[in-house]
Amino acid sequence: MTRGGKKYRALGSGNPALNAWTYHFIWFVGAITTGFAGAITACPGTGKTVTVVEAIRQVLAQKPKAKILACAPSNNAADIIADRLRAGLQPSELFRLNAPSRVKDLPQSLESYSLRYDDGSFKVPAPLVLMQYRRDTSLTSSLMRQGKRASLKAFMIPIKMNATKKTTIILAGDPKQLGPVIRSPVARRLGLDVSYLDRLMAMDMYKAIENRGVTHVKLTKNWRSHPAIIEFPNSRFYGGELEACADPVSSSLALGWNKLPNGKYPIIFQAIKGQDMREASSPSWFNIEEASVVRDYIRELCQDLKIEEEQMGIITPYRAQVRKMRTILHVDFPNVKVGTTEEFQGDERRAIIVSTVRSSLNFVEFDLRHTLGFVSNPRRFNVAMTRAKAVLIVVGDPDVLGLDPVWRQFLNHVHARGGWKGMRIPWDPQEEVPADASGRNPLQYDPSLHRTAEQDLRDLVVRTSALGLDALDEVEALEADADLHWHEDE
Secondary structure (H helix, E strand, O other), X not given: OEEXXXXXXXXXXXXXXXXXXXXXXXXXXXXXXXXXXXXXXXXXXXXXXXXXXXXXXXXXXXXXXXXXXXXXXXXXXXXXXXXHHOOOOOOOOEEOOOOOOOOOOOOHHHHHHOOXXXXXXXXXXXXXXXXXXXXXXXXXXXXXXXXXXXXXXXHHHXXXXXXXXXXXXXXXXXXXXXXXXXXXXXXXXXXXXXXXXXXXXXXXXHHOHHHEOOOEXXXXXXXXXXXXXXXXXXXXXXXXOOEEOOOHHHHOOOOOOOOOOOOOOOEEEEEOOOOEEXXXXXXXXXXXXXXXXXXXXXXXXXXXXXXXXXXEEEEOOOHHHHHHHHHHHOOOOOOOEEEOHHHHOOOOEEEEEEEOOOOOOOOHHHXXXXXXXXXXXXXXXXXXXXXXXXXXXXXXXXHHHOOOHHHHHHHHHHHHOOOEEEOOXXXXXXXXXXXXXXXXXXXXXXXXXXXXXXHHHHHHHHHHHHOOOOOOOHHHHHOOOOOOOOOOOO
């Protein structure tokens, strides 16, 4: 391959996920000798991690003395990168740096690439020791960063500590999915909720098509999902650029399943009217009716389609629902992953069930204002709807979900293709959905409802204190469901 009169070096093993532009970008990253910031923007399931790992390998092939710091916003993402870099690398060349506070859950394959104290806690070597490593988590002359979710301040920590004028910085992520978690309203007003990747991609030199393969590369071949699963996100978020390239045998597993309303369409929207509730000790919502429906679907997926528990996932935006689901599934289906949308970003499962929880119009305006749950949060919606390989099941109340234009468009989309089950659709699915409202005027913010919701949560704090439970300060209570990871100990 040639471009600009220069000959390419052969890269990788011809991975089909890497197109010509991607190969050129990887080669360019390896060849550049001055400071540079580049971007890898990736649609869902398009091989972002493969590209990042291949770029690291190419830098090392062209610059054997390069020192690379590969960062990610979660332990799981960092483990995946390190594990894929292990091939051909000795523990003296690759180091997986873990925080001392990390629980003892490191994959066995990475144990020899990490250091522990005698009590099992992770050890952080001195800077001079880290400098001996050539690859992965070491001080760098060439730096790569994976993850759109990193906040600006988190991104600047490794930059400030390690970068020089010759450092190459590569960011990888999906601008259409979840951004950094910023809980402070003041910080959000100051722009700290805008990731560094978003800032780069807003610049002309990164937006221009003619600069693809030089300043940035966009991955568009989806190797994960059945074409029907990515059809709506593709048209709504990615301008039709996403190409369905998944293995048809694997992605068509659910077709013909007798639980599908349309046997040729692997998406179900199960419309139910449940009841969302909160416990005295938590401001987070849960819905027992939805949890019961989800459990039944898990059982049927196991029995009918023989899908293993590890290949099923349950996504819900509220931590209280996560707790309820894990309790319900603990005995019969302990290995089914249950988590918030944030925990599933970057993950995939053969079958995904989404529990949307909200079934009451009370305080929905508060959810809208604070981007809680799925309503009025298109990025969270996008993440949840693009994790499934073969079958996607969404359980929810259309009266609530229909308040949001993106959700209403999606529900109309599923209804038109025969994927609707349960209660009848409560609006005309043929009616066009405006871009800024659902047509029933519910998105107009009512300050009085906001004040009522705030007072409701303040009362919850008082009840919590009276019960002798761990104190929640007012700000934490008001933002208790906003863009947080689910942790095992919660």
